[in-house]
Amino acid sequence: MKLLLSGLLVLSLLILSACGQNNSESAKLVEGKVNVITSFYPVYAFTSTIGGEDANVINLLPTGVEPHDWTPKSQDIVNTSKAQLFLYNGAGLEGWVPNFLKSLNSDTKVKSVAVSEGVTLLTAEGDDGHGHGEEQVDEHSDEHADEANAEDIADHHVDPHTWVSPKSAMVMAENIKNSLVEVDPAHKEGYEQRYEELRTKLETLDQHFTDELSNVPNKEIVVSHQAFGYLARDYGLTQHAIMGLSPDAEPTGQDIVKLAKLVKDEGIKYIFFEELVSDKLAKTLANEAGVETMVLNPVEGLTKEQATNGDDYFTLMEKNLQNLLIALK
Known part of the structure; x- marks a missing residue:
C-alpha cells in the first residue's frame, strides 16, 4: 500500500x-x-x-x-x-x-x-x-x-x-x-x-508558415483582438480586429456593423476568437455577418486543458496555421 x-x-x-x-x-x-x-x-x-x-x-x-x-x-x-x-x-x-x-x-x-x-x-x-x-x-532602447x-x-x-x-x-x-x-x-x-x-525548430515553423500562406487565395483575416500584426506583416496577411490591442477594449455597435460589411464584401468565411478571452463579440459579429467562428491563438498563455495535454508554443502555432489555411481557402 x-x-x-x-x-x-x-x-x-x-x-x-x-x-x-x-x-x-x-x-x-x-x-x-x-x-x-x-x-x-x-x-x-x-x-x-x-x-x-x-x-x-x-x-x-x-x-x-x-x-x-x-x-x-x-x-x-x-x-x-x-x-x-x-x-x-x-x-x-x-x-x-x-x-x-x-x-x-x-x-x-x-x-x-x-x-x-x-x-x-x-x-x-x-x-x-x-x-x-x-x-x-524604440527597439534600440536603453535601460x-x-x-x-x-x-x-x-x-x-x-x-x-x-x-x-x-x-x-x-x-x-x-x-x-x-x-x-x-x-x-x-x-x-x-x-x-x-x-x-x-532556433532550428523556429526556422522550420517559419518556413512552414511562409510556404503554406504564400499559396492561399485570400489574405484578409478578422480577429477578436489585434494580436496578429507581426504574423500578418511577416506572412503577407491583413488583420481586421474587432477590438484594439487589449482584448477587453469594447467596440461600438457601429464598429460591428462596419466589420460585418467588410466580412460580406471580402467574402470572409470565419471570424477568429481566442481561448483566454470571451468569444462573445466574435460570435456577435459572426451572427451579424452570417459566418462561422474559429480559434486563432495569440499564444499568450496555455489554458489548463492545453497544459494537461502537453501543448506548447509549437503545437499551438501549427494549429493556428491549419486554421488560417481553412479560413483563407
Whole structure:
C-alpha cells in the first residue's frame, strides 16, 4: 500500500511538473542554479528550453490567465529581487514593469531584459486603455526606456505581440540565450546548444508558415483582438480586429456593423476568437455577418486543458496555421 501511495505521489508530481507553466505561486528559488523570472508564457517557454537543467525558470503568470490585465504580487517582487535574471517581453506588453522594477529591493543584483529588443516594432491604431506602450517604442532602447515619456509613447500605441510571428520569436530566443550566457557564462555551451535546437525548430515553423500562406487565395483575416500584426506583416496577411490591442477594449455597435460589411464584401468565411478571452463579440459579429467562428491563438498563455495535454508554443502555432489555411481557402 505504501509503495502504491508513493508511486501515485511521484506520478502526480510528474503530471504537475509536466504542466510546464511553472508559476510563481508554487515555485521556489534554487540555490546553486541561475534563477530566472519570466513575465508570461512565451518568454517562459523559450527560456525553459534554452535554460535546460542549468536554469531554474519561474513564470509569474499562472496557467489560464490572460497577461493584459495581470499584476504582480508582493511574493513576485521578493522572488525577482533574489533572482539573477528577469526576462519580460517589453514593447509595452507589461504595463506594470516600470513600477515593478522600482519596487525591487535596493540591493538586488537581478538583470532585467526586454526580450523583444531588436524586433522592428509595429504601431497600431486605437487606444486600448491598458497601459500598453508605456514602456518603450524604440527597439534600440536603453535601460532608461521604461521611464520614457508615457504621453509621447501613448500616441504611438506600439503593438506588443511580437512572439506571435516565428520570425520575431527567433530574435527573442537569441536575446534570451545571450542574457543567460551573460549571467551564467559557466554554462555557455549548454545554452548555445539548446538555443541552436530551438532556433532550428523556429526556422522550420517559419518556413512552414511562409510556404503554406504564400499559396492561399485570400489574405484578409478578422480577429477578436489585434494580436496578429507581426504574423500578418511577416506572412503577407491583413488583420481586421474587432477590438484594439487589449482584448477587453469594447467596440461600438457601429464598429460591428462596419466589420460585418467588410466580412460580406471580402467574402470572409470565419471570424477568429481566442481561448483566454470571451468569444462573445466574435460570435456577435459572426451572427451579424452570417459566418462561422474559429480559434486563432495569440499564444499568450496555455489554458489548463492545453497544459494537461502537453501543448506548447509549437503545437499551438501549427494549429493556428491549419486554421488560417481553412479560413483563407
